[in-house]
Amino acid sequence: MRRRRARRRAGAVRQVRWGRLTRRHTMMGRQIGGTVGLVLLTAFAAVGMVLSPDWVPASTMLFILLLGVFMLRFVGMALLCATVFGALAVLSGSGVRPVPPGVFMVVALGAVAGLVFVRSRSRLGLQGAASDLMLVDLRDRLVAHGRIPALPDGWRVDSVVRSANAEAFSGDFVVAARSQHGQMLEIVLVDVSGKGQEAGVRSLLLSGAFGGLLGAMPREAFLPAANNYLLDQNWPEGFATAIHIAVRLSTGEFWVSTAGHPPAVQLHAGSGRIQRLDTTGGPALGVVVAPLFAVHTGVLQHGDTVMLYTDGLIETPGADVELGIDRLMGAAERFVSTRSGGADAVLAGVRAGEGDDRGLILIHRD
Template identity: 55%
Template sequence: MTAPATVQRRVVSTSRSARLRRTVHAESLWLTLLMVSTVVLSWAVITFQQSVPMTTMVLPLAVGTLLLGPGRLPWFVVFVLLALSLCVWLQDVFDLRRGVSVAVIFLYGLVVLLSSFRRTRLGVSGFRGESMLVDLRDQITDQGRLPRLPESWYAESVLRSAGGTPFAGDFTVANLADEGRRLDLVVVDVSGKGEEAGTRALMLSGALSGLLGALPPAYFLPSANRYLLRQDWPEGFATAVHLSVDLDSGEYELRTAGHPPALQLSAGSGRWSTLETEGPVLGLMADATYEVLRGKLQRGDSVLLYTDGLVETALRDYSQGIDRLRGRAERLLTKGVEGAAERLVAQLGASDDDRALVLLHRR
């Protein structure tokens, strides 16, 4: 290992240690403030029994759920419930209304404890857990963001998840290779939909992004297949389409893994052709081979890569959906390619399924 690399690792380790110390310090400060506020509220409930209801003791519990990690939260819940018990003991009058309030608070404290025990596996507080999920969701978006292309090319990518949730089983990966002369586009459909496929899509998108940037086009799908087989997920299969385009000549290689066929518009004839290749679904067969289809994009030509959520619904079969996509794309592209992918996704497919579409056009 070189000296600069060693120094870089030390800097990263020091930065992580500093962030950890800041996090621990901030959580300790929040715990102190919450305990002080609990004491103040207990004093108010005892002193001003007619004005301050015991239900105010719910406030520190609710705030602690958001700010404290699973290591400190259970002890804070016990502290609040003990303070509540003291308030009950020192009440001059304890009627049915107060009894119901106390029962509700104790029940809420039990719910907080149970959620804290479940959160122990993650090891972070509510806000930090949500922030991590948002970062992971953004990672999918960043890896699917299309790179800056030469002026003679235009590309657009659109993703819609089932039910409008922020997590989806469909995702795209893009990469520029050979010093910007080759563009690789991959559209993947993980088994399942929406949030149930979101965790697998998060993990798979990072792996495929690394493979796409490190391997020649012919080795990408076989390597992705071996990766999925090693995961041994109960529903660990996925379909994918991989398009590799030489941006200088327009020549391309297309491979699919159990995925819907790509569509190509020929500007010369104005006709759409279906680009079908053979290849098994990723994650089901060892030593799978993937047939390659070679072609060329002339000026004015376009290619569509999409997932089955865009062409398949409960009321429309697969082949009809592709015909409908071809017809709708033909009308929309006559008005210009910019924004066409967004309009296609908005008009086609079902809202209860994930949908992804990539449009590549040579000007």
């Protein structure tokens, strides 16, 4: 039995290695083929510039360089740029087809810009046109981590996350899970330092890590574990604020804690009161070793709502944060208490600027 398992493991390892080697050879073959194809296209364009200058102008070389930016890695792109410059230099130096200095300069600037772009993309591990698909996949994974699990009748969660200036990635993200055999709903709303695409990579990393921690440990251990994870990353500006809530779906009892994050707000349906929950005192994640996080305990009665949000909804340059919280509470009272709108309506009612990431979650018990 042990020998069979050992053979199976060895076979699986060989298959993985063979798969990696095959993919590597395939990618290398595509790069070689793409480079050769564009070099030949450059030669054909040079011949076309001589035989039919009206149909094949010197600016055709810019189009070839643009194709190289989409298709090639840095080495292939450098070879293509050298080929383009060589072709233009030969045509202009021989007098067969003089190239105006202005056109030569524009092509040179385009080549330099293309090389810089391909180089920066290579440093990020993104190669060729498929890198765009990779970015889309990463963004979709970040969104998938924030999907709210299916809830029993009588419970609704409405969430919205908007990135700064409508960028593809946001520094705010949501992670949710159900634990204790589905009886406990846990949600964490995180605001990573930085904005938009600048914080997108860290958001993706943290959302995956927090998704593994959430629901896998006691609720009171989540924020300390998340803090330790950020400290282990040793990022230069690797801090994040977070608010974590755990709701017992059978009774409506909830526990909420914050780490350098704005306080949660509870809307009481019975009295119509809007209460700011006191969870102050916990520092941001990734700053202090072994911090203490205060816990607020409450109960969601039928018709009540708990609202979580990030500072992008309440902070305005030159204005008091307290005024921003009051404005948000007013929008929640206008839309949520009257059941005339959800998270999108509250976000629009606050009229927060586009210069910061914004996240909002409404947990409602019918």
